[in-house]
Structures are given as C-alpha cells and as structure tokens.
Amino acid sequence: MSESNKAFFDRANAHIHLANDHNKDPQVQAGEVSASFMWALARYNAWFGASGFNSAEEMTSRKEEMMEYYIDEYRKMLEANMKDYIDNFDGYMKRQG
Numbered sequence: 001m002s003e004s005n006k007a008f009f010d011r012a013n014a015h016i017h018l019a020n021d022h023n024k025d026p027q028v029q030a031g032e033v034s035a036s037f038m039w040a041l042a043r044y045n046a047w048f049g050a051s052g053f054n055s056a057e058e059m060t061s062r063k064e065e066m067m068e069y070y071i072d073e074y075r076k077m078l079e080a081n082m083k084d085y086i087d088n089f090d091g092y093m094k095r096q097g
Contacts, residue, residue: 015037019033019034019037045070049062049066
C-alpha cells in the first residue's frame, strides 16, 4: 500500500474509531451516531466547497455540479462498502456469545 493510500485509510479509520467511541454510550443509538457522522461530512464538504470561491454568487453557480460530484462519489464508496460487507458478512458480523 502506498503512503498516500495508508494515510487515506488512517484518516478514515480515525473517524470510524470516533464514531465507535460514541456507540459505546448506552444512551446513544447507532443510528444517531450515523446521522451525526453524515451531517458532519456534509458540513465539512460544504465548507471545503465554499473555500474555493470568492463569493456566494460564485458558489451558487457551481452548487449543482459540486453536489453531483459528492453524491456520485458517496454512492460509489457506499456501493463498494456494501458489497464488501455482503461478501464478508459472516466474518464481519460474527456475534460473540
């Protein structure tokens, strides 16, 4: 694995570990953690997109293009991860008794 790929997965895993830490709270449901995680990603991507423009008007003119990019990329990543979980379901979801 290249250093850039390793760094990519290290960053992703750090976010997953944080979400898993929140899942340890018995008063928080996993769906709530997932929703917070998605909202944070959407907020970050909106900021990241905005950082490339000089005005709201500029950003507005490219909003649909940016949204299509993020939605398409998320769909690809979600499809790949769903396939991975389907292909490895028994190993990933092994229940401890």
